[in-house]
Every structure is written in structure tokens, then in C-alpha cells.
Amino acid sequence: MATTRTAISKTAYSKPARRKSGPTAARTGHLGDIELQVMWSRLIAVVEEQAQTLLRTAFSSIVREAGDLSAGVFDARGRMLAQAVTGTPGHVNSMAESVVHFIRHFPLETMKPGDIYICNDPWMGTGHLNDFVLTTPCFHRGKLVALFSCTSHLMDIGGIGFGPDATDVFMEGLYIPMLKLADGGKLNSTLMAMIRANTRLPVDTEGDVYSLANCNDVGARRLIEMMVEFNLDNLDQLADHICDRSREGVLAEIAKLPHGSWKNSMTIDGYDEPVDLVATTTISPKGIHVDYTGTSPAARRGINVPLAYTTAYTVFGLGCIVANRIPNNAGSLAPLTVSAPLGCILNAPKPKPVLARHITGQMLPDVVFGCLRQAIPHRVPAEGTSCLFNITLRGQTGDQLRGNYGFATTFTSNGGTGARPSKDGLSATAYPSGVKGTPVEIAEQIMPVIFWRKQLREDSGGAGKTRGGLGQEIEIGSRIGQPFELLAAFDRIDHPPRGKDGGANGQAASVSLSTGKKLKGKGFQLIQADERLIIKTPGGGGLGNPIDRAPDAIAEDLAEGRVSKRTVQDIYAAGTDKTASPRKVK
């Protein structure tokens, strides 16, 4: 490791060239406020830069193509001051909590320049072993002034692979507790060797660890430049300003909402049996609290969710409705709180398997929306697909050029989102996740398959005054006449996205073979060389009675082939309220 240890964290503590000029911090009165605002926007730019560095240097395809990463800056008390807006709501508070764990394990007074801390503990990081979290202390004028933290999804960390089949977390891959990746600038080469030896993709995984470390360094360098420019010794006043302003902003938005408690439940497919997700959302002047009492117990397989990940998606959903213009930080997140009984699927304790925690966790914005609909129906959409349709395939390659394992890749795709109060849902679009879909031509270059079809699914959007977004039909076969493995992790097959206020449900997902044989929604299955895998992603739920949909919108949907003639006659003309008289639709 001699060649790689030298520069790993030098920028985090080296002094930048001192600028010749720049205004001093010794400002009085009102000006302080403007300067604080400038520094706040600078801090947001710093973490965006940190995230860009991670994206540019990443190996993991789900990071570089889809944006599954997170980056943020924290003050010495562990308060998150700014976080880059990236594709992964699941990291929103989980990474923030992670930094508190790091500080607990490595007390501030023991931190030194050149240290880097690492872990992938699902209960102290971001919810599964594939996410590595790295935290780097940042020193200025000899004092620790901030911590930079980042996380990204590594493609392979050994174990059973990226599917939900494990029955405990130990089967799911290499488990890294709170450790030092670098100690005073010296890289932990034993740990790096362990990491390389425990993954199917050693080069990518090692490359991604460096990528994570470098992005924290870039963030630290920019922060120090800012502190020099503004002549700051510490971030205390800025941190207070950011947290106070954001907290007040969120509370002001909450104050506009009706106060009270609302309950909602949603049933999803689960692995062996259906899972009930039950939420009680309470809005009070102090904030919004979501409690998941009544939710099903943890499952035997890896669809369980650690509490930090539950909190992340819950708060993301609340944020979208309540305060979508306020940046994430310790202040804006504080009024939004979450609890779930220990042992339920949304607060699964170690050593429950959690690898595919996104299938369950990504449903939570919709579960919370079901509560909020009762309070503020005009601001809340119907249920959507919610969980990503990650198609994880594994198998042999034809030419053996891709290393000794064969291929193991995840293709990201999506269904439709729920109808919105004044607009249709979005077709084939990720929500709540913000990742991108994988291009077919890229996927066919990474793995030896052919996509015979990937197009919108007619009639899949739930009918309503506003219609749910459409799902997709995807058909995949081998390119090299070899069988391949599907590590299925799909939901919404038995429980489609529900329409609201008289809107129809979106069409359910399905997983099958070209022969017509149905496949399981979850778990390992083999696709024979002469068979094709057909996956249909769900449509979003509709909102409002379809009989109230504007005739122009119905005619347009028909002309565009988004709905069939039959659906127009049977549903839009008849409505969902069986007591009402039908209307004529062209």
C-alpha cells in the first residue's frame, strides 16, 4: 500500500495559501446578517462541490450513473450544517446521526489532522452494509472546526449479494465497525486489504474508498478557504445562525397547518407474508411527530429497516409537503421526529437482515402522505410506485474478460408516481428516491443481455380526475445463450398503489417469464437461456373521481395511447362512484 497512502488526507489539514485581501469579519450591526447569509450559501456550495467530486471519481455504477451518494458538513458538536442535494433521501438524517456515533467512538479531543473514520454498520451508518460512511475532521488554526462526512453505495461488499435473501446481517457481507481508515495521515493498510479480499469487485471497491476520502478533503479545503476569507476562528456563530433560522422557518410552515393526529396504514407484499406499515402523524406547534406503532414485526429476510433509515424517508416525505424550500440541516430537521417500536420492521435490531431495506423504507413518504391527506388534502398526491425497481442480474459472461466472477449488476428503473391534486402523476419516474434510470445501451454493454422492450405501460396509471403516472414494461433475455440469475427485490405486486378520493388504483407490478409463468417478487430465481424475463412496473394511483376528469385530458390520453378505449368507456365514462349516473365521453 506504499504507493497509495501518501496524499490521502493532506488537504484536510494543510494550510491553504493565505489570500491577500477580502473583507474582515469584524462587521457590525445588520451587515453581520448578510455576511452570515453569504457564508451559508458558501457552505451549501462547499458540500455540492464535495458531492461532485465523489460523483466524478466513483466506480460504483449506482453512484456515478444514478447518484446514490451523500455529502455534508458538521460543526464540532455534530450538528449538520449543510448537506448536498443528491439522489438519496435515505441518507438525509441517517448520515447526520452517523456523525454523532463517530464522535461517540472517537472523542473530539482525540481527533487529529489526517484522521479518517469509517464504518458500514447499518445501525450506525445509512442502513445497509453496501453504504460506506467516511468522516474526516477539519482543522483550522490548530483547532478542530468541523467534520466532513460522506457516504456512497458500493456495488458489492461480498456476502449473499444485493438481494433480500439473507436471514441475518452477517450473511449480507463484510461488516466494518467504527474504525480508523487513516491515523494521522497514515492509511490503515490492514483494513484496506480486508476490504479488497471481501468483495467480488476489489478494484472498484478500493477505488470507491479513495473517492470517498478525497471528497471530504476537497470539502475541508474549501471550508478553510472560506474561514480565511472571512477571518473566522470557528463556525459557532454561523452554525447557530443556520440552525436557528432553519428551525424557525420549518416551525413557521408547520404553524400554517391544522394541529391534530391522523392515522394511516398501508399493506405491502413483504417477503414471506404481507407487511402492514402503520403511522400516526401528530402536528403540534412544536413540530411533527410520526409514530409507527402497529407496524408489522421484523421479517425473516432482508427487507427490514434500521430506525435511522426509517427516519430519513419519513422526514423526506414530510419535507416535500411541509417545507420543500428549506435546506436540510440540524435546525430544519429538529422539529420533524420519528419513533417506531423496537423489533418492528421499521426499527429492526441487529442482527436482522437489512440489505434491501429500500423496498420497505421507500414506502414511508406515501404512508405519511396518507396521514397528511386527512389534514391538507389539497397538497398531497395519491400513492405512487414508491420503491425503486432495481433489476439485479448475475451470471456468466461469454468472453470471461470481466474477471473471474462473471457479471453482477443492478439496472435501476421505476414505475409511475401518484396523481397530484392539480396535475397527473409522472410516468416512469423515481419518487421518493431521486436516482436516475440506467440507459439500456449502457446496461447491454455491462452485462450480456438484450432488452427486447422497455416502454410505457398503457392503462397502468390509476384513473382519476388527475391520473396516476404510467409504469413500464421491460423484457430481458440472454445475449449469449446462457441462463442468468435474478435477485428479485420488487413490491406492489399484490398491493398496487392506491388511488384516493375516488381515484382508481394504479396497475400492480408483475414479474413473469415470456412463457407466462409467474415469478416471485422477491428472492433468487434462475432465468433459463431460452426464456425472457418480463417485469411490469406499477402505475401511480389516481386522485378524484374519473368522471370529473376534463374531457380534453381524456381525449389526449386516448390519442396518445396512455389509456385504452375500453378504460375510457368503463372507467372514465362510468366513474368510480357506482351511484352516480354515467356520462358520455367521446
Add this chain to the structure above:
Amino acid sequence: MATASPSARLSVDVGGTFTDVVLDLGATRHATKVLTTPDAPEQAILEGTRSVLAEAAIGFSDLAVVVHGTTLATNAIIERKGAKTALIATDGFRDVIEIADESRYDQYDLEIEKPAVLVPRRLRFTVPERVDVEGRVRLALDEAAVAKVAHLIVKEKCRAVAIALIHAYANPAHEQRVATIVAEIAPDIAITLSSEACPEMREYERTSTAVANAYVQPLMAGYLGRLETAFAAEGYRRPIHLMTSGGNLTSLSTARQFPVRLIESGPAGGAILAAVVAAERSEKKVLSFDMGGTTAKICVIQNYQPFKARTFEVDRAARFLKGSGLPVRIPVIEMVEIGAGGGSIARVDILKRITVGPESAASVPGPACYGRGGTEATVTDADVVLGRIDVEGFAGGMLKLEPEQSVAAVASSVGATLGLSVENAAHGIAEIVDENMANAARVHSVERGVVIAEHTLVAFGGAAPLHACRLAEKLGIQRIVIPEGAGVGSAIGFLKAPAAFELVRSRFMFLDALDLGAANALLDTMSREAKALAAPAALGRPLFEERHAYMRYTGQGHEIALKLASGQITAADMAGLREAFEADYRRLFERHIPGARIEILSWSVLVSTSAEPAKKLAARRASTAAAKASGSRLAWDHHAGKFGKVETYDRATLKTGQRVPGPAFILESGTSTYVSAAFEASLDAGGAIVLDRRKSS
């Protein structure tokens, strides 16, 4: 006159509001601005051209060349005024342009709208066929199905059709056959092949580019034809060359074939001008900064070449938000554009933060100080309050400003809400817009791996000279150059652009298993095609060629463009390619990864005339002579945080080398330059104002 004067060159930039015409006679230059005539842009061009020709007392037949850039193609897309267009795709892939990248460009906003597609679903047809990633035919083309689709397209009265089949970049045979069949059945229809418009991997970007090209083709072909006829009718017999988004000139016939490449040609001209300004002054690292009424554009220029990108987004649904527009994959000068201009509106958000832009007061009603009914505070109003704008001499005295309106607007929209004095509110607005621009520049510099503080700022556009100092201070930049004639900068830039054409093709290969025969054959074919496309605009000037391979470690998503030696790649070059890649990688990301496999994703060939060699200016000599102030006024000093007396100077009477220490204003018709206390200004031998960071401030 029988022969054209070789030095008489005409440049025309057709923008949304103004058409700029510049006549360059070598030693002298005539320029005019006329109002654009959107329905028949050639009319304004003729009007402006007659005016500058009359000034110079020469005729159309005396012109050696006409170069032209236009926003017509961009506007046709933004206003959805292109031709009725159909798409023919592979069975199963009807919705590639609608599925797009499946993401939301704003994570938290539940109300986003995706950009409207250019071809509705009912005009998107599919045919049975399939080519695989290696270019092998897996399913033969169903020609009867193609004929059936062609008849439907005729029936629908489409005027253009885009053909975009899966993996057509790897094997275009099926697309070509479809085109032949369609042309037989519908001879008058304009046809675009994705394998010609954008022969690169990634079906969404390729299809989107082909569709955009088809969509604007009938309109652009009509316009370019009329333009050619109109100039011929005036006696002009020489060629008309078009400016492309990549900063190159191309012939009229190539422009008709690939009109999508004309998108964003205006801003490209500005970047070319900045590159020339840089070359004349031997400034190897430059940041061009163009700040107008609505937006600011920032472009990195190194070694006198603007950075290039390969994708551009047209018509962003949410202005300036990445991912909200239609992608076109073409060679383009890379710029960040943000909603920060003189007309950008300042407000206070729910967190009591000042926000500036992207909404703009535009020219109607305009900033409050225009006195045309605008009541919201804009950046220009803040500049007026801070004493930075010459109220009498604004826009050459054409517009009499009303400063009291600025005071009222800034006080009511920002000051009252935040409890700030009007000066402090104005200072806050200026600080935020400058910070927004600085942050955009910072993030862009990371994406491109450059150290921004090492660059010189070249500032032009109406509002740039007022904001350049503060932007430079925020970015740690030491020098600013404000060139002469910046008002028609793009049109001047067109005259400096080389004639060139660049082709990019995807062809995946591992470096350690490189198929030399295939790689060389591909590059040679591309070279022949690019030469044929570049030659008409070269007018016999020698052409040179540059070849690049886009390489990365297997498993990564971002490539590095590596320059290849000219001519054939041989087995002996292989080790050198690896070393060169690793060296570049270290330069960008600190260390390379030993032993990791390297792959090549795409190849590019640029065939170009040499850019006009820059006239190197005499080195500036330190002068102790201080310039003489023409007057003074009260203006805000952001270093001191208060108003103070600031001396003013006339640019017209400044002599080369004379020092103007900041704070100061240098006034000229059309704009004025603010020299902050951190800088000292002087005029260089090329007539540009140069601001250097003072040693001790």
C-alpha cells in the same frame, strides 16, 4: 467592383431582441445593432448590413465572407414552433424520449413538470428489428413494416422524421435502410438519422438529438435558403458560413443537414472573443464572464481554447436547473448559465434570506429605475442605490434613469422586510448575486477539475464590468480584463472562429485488447467524413486534424479525453497510451490506480483550419503615472461598509499605462467599470481595461 476585398468580412449575430452586424475591414470596424425581425430574420440582417456597408462606402460584392450565428434554432424549440415531426424507433422502444432518465430535477418539489417532448406518442412509430451492442443484427429489419409506417407518416402530413434505432451508433445499416424506404415513399420529408446526428451510446441522448435536429430542419433549411437568395440578389457571390455551438464555422449546406449544431451559437461567439483576448495577452488560464440583463454565463478557457462539452440542454423547464431541459449531444462550448443579470429580481424568502433571480424584470417593465412600471428591486436598482451606475449616462444616455424608484423598490422589497437601511439592503442584493455567480463558477470548476483562483477574468456584457471586481475577490482571482467593443462581442468572436467540423463516435474497446485494425479504420472513416464537412468553409486554407480517445478505468462513469498521435495507432503506441492516461489521471485526481483495466468508450476527430494567430500585444510596463480623474461621486465601498467619495475617469481620455487606483469608476458609453479598493486599473496596448489586485489591501 469586380473582386472582393479580402479584408472585408461581415459578421451577423441574430439574437432574440437585437441583430448585431459587424463589418471588419482589417484596420477598421463598423458595427450596428438593429431590432430582430423574428418572422423573417433576413430582413433585419439586410437592413443592418446595408447600414454598415454604407458607412464604409462599399457594396455587397466587396465582401469576402459572411459569418453568421443565430438563435433561430434554439427559439424554434423553446417556442415549440418546429415542424410536425415523426419518430421511427425499434419495436419496444417507442417511449425513449418520454421515459428519459426517469429522474426528477428537483428532489423536493412535488409539482415539477417534465419538459414537453417534441414528438407526441401518436407520432412515435416502431418497426421490428434489433442490433446488439456489438453491432450484430439479432433481428432482421421488417421492410414491409417500414413501408407501412412511412405511409402513416405521409398521412399524418409530417414534414420531418427522425430515425433512432437501438445501438445504431454501432451499426447504422438498419437506419440507413429505413431512410431509403421512407425517402421513396415520402420524397419531400426531411430525414435525420441518429447514427449521423449523434453516433454515440445512450439511447435517450441520441434519440433526443436526432429528434431536435429533425424538428428544426425544415424551418432552418427554409431560412438559410432565403438568406442565401437575399444576399445573392444583392450581388453577394461568396459563401455564407454558420457559427456552431462548438465555436466553429461550418458551411451553409452542412448547417442545413445538422441544424441542431447551430443551437447556442451566440454565446459561443462571446467565448471565442474571450479566447482571442486571452491569446493577445498571453493569458493561459481565463474565465470568461458575460453578464447581461437576464443571465450570467461563465466559461473556462485554457491555452486560448474554451472548454468543450458534448451535451447541452435546450429549453430547461425550470430555468437553469440541470436535468430540466431536452438534451442534445453535440460538440458545444461549455458554459454555466445562471439567472443573474441586471434585471434579476431580488426578494426575501421564508428563511429571511435575500434571493436574487432567476426571475428577471427583462426589458419590460425592466428594473424599477427605468420608470416603466417595475416595482420590484433588481440588481440594477441595487447598483443605482450603491452609486455604481451613472444615472445620466446609462446606455449612452438613451435611457434616463430614475434613482428614486430604485430606492423605493429596494427599501420596500428587501429593506422593510429585513429591517435594513436601503444601502445595506442594496449591498445585500449585490453580495448575494455576486455570491451566486461565484458559487456557480466554483461548482463548475470542480466538475472540470480546474483551480479557479489561477485564472484571469475576462468580463463583458452590460452588467459584467460593475460586478467583475467583487466576483474576482470572492474567487481569489488576481486580474481582470475588460475588452473594448464588448457590446457586440459575439459577432466579433464569429470572425475569429476557425472553420471546422468535429465527429464523435462510440466504439467500445479495452485498451489491453485493442483491435488496431478496427480502431484505425474507424478513425480514418471519421477523418474522411469530417474533412468533407469542414472543407467547404475552409476556403482552401490548410486543414489540420486532432484525434482523441475517451478513456476511463473499467467501472468508472467519467472519461478523460486523451489526445492521440496523428495517423495510425500501432502496437508500439499501446504502452504510451496507458502511461499518458495514468499521467492525466494523476493530474486530475491525485493518484492513478495501478493495474486497473482501462477502456475506451468513444473516439473523436476534429478537422479544422488553424485559428487566426493572435496578435501578441506588447508587454505592459509598470507605470507610475497616475491618470487624471474627470470627476467624483458618492458610492458604496463594500470594504469599508459605507459610502465614500469615489473618483471617476473617462475611458476615452485614459492613456495606455496610466494607473487608476481603486476605488474608482471608469466611464464609457454603454457601461462603466467599477474598480474596487482591492484593485488598480490601467489601459493596455490593446485598449482593454486591465485590473490587477493591489499588493496590500
